[in-house]
Amino acid sequence: MRYSIQEVAAKTGLSSYTLRYYDKAGLLPFVARNTAGYRIFTDGDLVLLHTIMCLKNTGMAISDIRRYIDDVMAGPTSIADRKALLTAHRAKVLAKQQQLTENLREVDYKLGLYAAPDAVTQVQGELAAAxxxxxxxxxxxxxPAS
Structure with a gap:
């Protein structure tokens, strides 16, 4: 299938502006243009775009995403480079996930504190200790004075 930028925007939830930005940033070198100069996306392009969105959503820098896409465009000779880039990114995602897990524990602790029958007493105790x-x-x- 072939898709216009508006159709891809609707399918992905990205705006047309974001897709154009990604193209100008060098992230969409695989997207063809028709004779009028409009971007024409294919199902294969959507697969790569999904990967780009995944990398972006997990915090990869645009410059690293561009490097990854350049490696994809280079073909199988770049598999080692792709693997190294994704391995390093995975480690960062896992570290962020661990940080989020720890922060969620603190949020859950506070919610439990505030839901306890003696919440006022516990909060007053924390304030007195501080x-x-x-x-x-x-x-x-x-x-502030209570």
Whole structure:
């Protein structure tokens, strides 16, 4: 199948503007143009675009995505480079995932604290401890009076 930029925008949830930006940034060298100069996408292009979106959504820099696409366009001789790039990116994604997991634990802890029957008492205890810590270190109390 062949798709216009508007159809691809509707299929992917990306705006036409974003698709044009990706093209200008060198991320879509595989997209052909018709005689009028309009971008024409194919099903294969959508597969690569899905990969680009995945890499972008997981925090890969545009310059690294461009490097990956350049490697894809170079063919099988670049498999080692692609593997190295994706391996490094995977490590970053896993580290971010671990950080998110730890942050989620803290959010869940706080939600549990605020849902507890003695939430007011617990929060007052945390505030008292924070005030005592400030006082013990000779610092001003930044907390509003209750």
């Amino acid at each position: 005030r005592a810590d400030k006082a013990a270190n000779g610092l001003a109390d930044p907390y």
